[in-house]
Amino acid sequence: MNTSVVLFTADLRLHDHPPLRAASAGGRQVVPLFVRDRGVADAGFAVPNRLAFLADCLRDLDAGLRERGGRLVLRSGEVVEEVCRVAAAADADEVHLAADVSAYAHLREERLRRALEADGRRLHVHDTVTTVVAPGALTPASSDHFAVFTPYFRRWSAQRPRDPLGAPRSLSVPDGVGSERLPSRDALPGVSAGLAAGGEVVARKRLASWLRSGLAAYEERHDDLAGDATSRLSPHLHFGTLSPAELVHRARRAGGPGAEAFVRQLAWRDFHRQVLAARPAVAAADYRTRHDHWRSGRSAEEDAEAWRQGRTGYPVIDAAMRQLRYEGWMHNRGRLLAASFLTKTLYVDWRVGARHFLDLLVDGDLANNQLNWQWVAGTGTDTRPNRVLNPVAQGRRHDPEGAYVRRWVPELAGAPGAAVHEPWKLRGADRVGIGAYPDPVVDLADGLARFRRARSKTDTELHIKNK
Ligand SMILES: Cc1cc2nc3c(=O)[nH]c(=O)nc-3n(C[C@H](O)[C@H](O)[C@H](O)COP(=O)(O)OP(=O)(O)OC[C@H]3O[C@@H](n4cnc5c(N)ncnc54)[C@H](O)[C@@H]3O)c2cc1C
Numbered sequence: 001m002n003t004s005v006v007l008f009t010a011d012l013r014l015h016d017h018p019p020l021r022a023a024s025a026g027g028r029q030v031v032p033l034f035v036r037d038r039g040v041a042d043a044g045f046a047v048p049n050r051l052a053f054l055a056d057c058l059r060d061l062d063a064g065l066r067e068r069g070g071r072l073v074l075r076s077g078e079v080v081e082e083v084c085r086v087a088a089a090a091d092a093d094e095v096h097l098a099a100d101v102s103a104y105a106h107l108r109e110e111r112l113r114r115a116l117e118a119d120g121r122r123l124h125v126h127d128t129v130t131t132v133v134a135p136g137a138l139t140p141a142s143s144d145h146f147a148v149f150t151p152y153f154r155r156w157s158a159q160r161p162r163d164p165l166g167a168p169r170s171l172s173v174p175d176g177v178g179s180e181r182l183p184s185r186d187a188l189p190g191v192s193a194g195l196a197a198g199g200e201v202v203a204r205k206r207l208a209s210w211l212r213s214g215l216a217a218y219e220e221r222h223d224d225l226a227g228d229a230t231s232r233l234s235p236h237l238h239f240g241t242l243s244p245a246e247l248v249h250r251a252r253r254a255g256g257p258g259a260e261a262f263v264r265q266l267a268w269r270d271f272h273r274q275v276l277a278a279r280p281a282v283a284a285a286d287y288r289t290r291h292d293h294w295r296s297g298r299s300a301e302e303d304a305e306a307w308r309q310g311r312t313g314y315p316v317i318d319a320a321m322r323q324l325r326y327e328g329w330m331h332n333r334g335r336l337l338a339a340s341f342l343t344k345t346l347y348v349d350w351r352v353g354a355r356h357f358l359d360l361l362v363d364g365d366l367a368n369n370q371l372n373w374q375w376v377a378g379t380g381t382d383t384r385p386n387r388v389l390n391p392v393a394q395g396r397r398h399d400p401e402g403a404y405v406r407r408w409v410p411e412l413a414g415a416p417g418a419a420v421h422e423p424w425k426l427r428g429a430d431r432v433g434i435g436a437y438p439d440p441v442v443d444l445a446d447g448l449a450r451f452r453r454a455r456s457k458t459d460t461e462l463h464i465k466n467k
Contacts, residue, residue, distance in 0.1 A: 011240035019096035048190035049328035053198035060199025070171035098129035103280035135277035145278035203236035218258035226403035234363035286379040294349035313440035316395035319408035339376035340389035345447035350377035395421035411437035
């Protein structure tokens with residue numbers, strides 16, 4: 001036997017792909033395999049936007065493999081059974097896989113290892129494919145993971161990521177291993193009209209243009225909602241059409257404050273992954289409980305629904321929520337404001353918001369989504385868990401001309417400048433077209449008072465962010 005299977009999961013690329021490099025070393029034959037895993041669908045993660053993006057990625061991966069003399073093998077079903085079946089059909093003696101962090105991924109890896117070993121085959125799991133630094137590689141003296149970002153970042157920054165690998169020039173895939181037809185996004189219902197295209201070719205073009213014309217100004221412009229001046233690489237990192245280690249290398253090579261700020265965000269991504277790897281339960285449970293008794297019942301559900309629909313009466317929140325629905329993506333500042341509004345101003349459970357985000361986000365990711373939600377809700381790793389973001393003040397600050405709001409909330413298209421952030425104060429001609437826009441679901445002072453009662457905090461402890 002001199003054949004290997006490479007099981008692609010969240011690493012749908014040919015550049016900088018250690019499992020593929022190892023599997024094809026010495027001219028071995030390779031079966032590049034993707035399994036549409038029934039377990040992922042059963043857990044509610046196979047939502048239209050990510051399925052559509054995935055379809056693009058699989059087609060692009062197949063095309064890239066064909067250019068190199070190979071092809072992608074696609075199967076559907078129970079992942080361990082399918083991998084064993086393909087390994088047997090190809091008479092492969094080893095299977096290569098990228099390490100991943102969720103409880104499900106750990107279980108999959110263990111079950112796969114046992115099933116393959118029972119058949120006399122070996123599983124090779126590769127670190128630093130989907131992260132820059134492997135989860136668990138850096139630990140403080142007294143714990144199995146870092147609970148605070150700053151000391152983690154200090155240690156993380158001192159690491160030198162491995163050198164990126166080129167894409168293979170040619171590959172040899174054995175005959176006789178059948179594949180299903182590749183999916184197409186056109187056949188999928190419920191996909192957001194403005195969803196970005198997926199695939200490694202698109203990802204590498206986006207990366208090149210980001211390095212050329214976005215990165216340098218990232219530090220000053222990353223919070224500018226209307227400017228849309230972040231990389232928008234998150235779906236490519238989620239599906240692994242780009243390698244985070246390669247991104248760090250290329251950003252550092254470009255250098256400057258923009259590059260440093262961008263690399264810091266990639267460290268946040270690794271940070272959340274090392275938390276989830278060490279504490280898999282935090283995908284659903286509070287990382288640090290604040291003993292919340294979140295609102296429930298009809299009025300809480302009505303408020304949550306107004307939030308989902310982008311009809312809270314707070315323009316910057318509604319703009320962000322409508323961007324999410326239309327694009328399957330939302331600006332980071334919008335995510336922070338929308339999450340703070342739901343969990344603190346409306347005092348609705350972070351899990352309600354996290355679920356809605358996961359239903360729509362093309363980059364919807366268990367580690368980044370759940371742990372950012374927890375960070376904002378104050379049940380996670382934020383060292384100031386009771387900070388509250390004021391949507392009017394934050395709107396004025398991060399959308400000073402009101403252009404972001406007017407882009408996404410057509411009822412307010414006639415409102416001038418920053419006045420758009422307080423539509424209840426508009427008068428006369430400025431109110432034209434505003435008829436269908438709702439009044440605020442809650443008075444901000446009332447929301448704050450409710451949150452304060454719930455967390456039993458005084459004003460000074462609350463860190464209200466009015467700037
Ligand atoms: C409530 C909430 C939910 C979120 N859910 C997700 C999610 O499901 N998936 C996801 O990838 N990101 C999530 N984020 C983090 C962040 O908002 C997005 O990664 C970012 O907006 C993506 O846009 P970008 O690629 O242009 O980011 P850039 O600003 O260009 O940053 C570059 C990359 O760094 C990483 N990054 C940036 N900010 C963070 C962060 N706060 N935490 C971890 N990694 C970060 C991302 O991989 C991102 O692509 C969430 C943030 C919040 C507040």
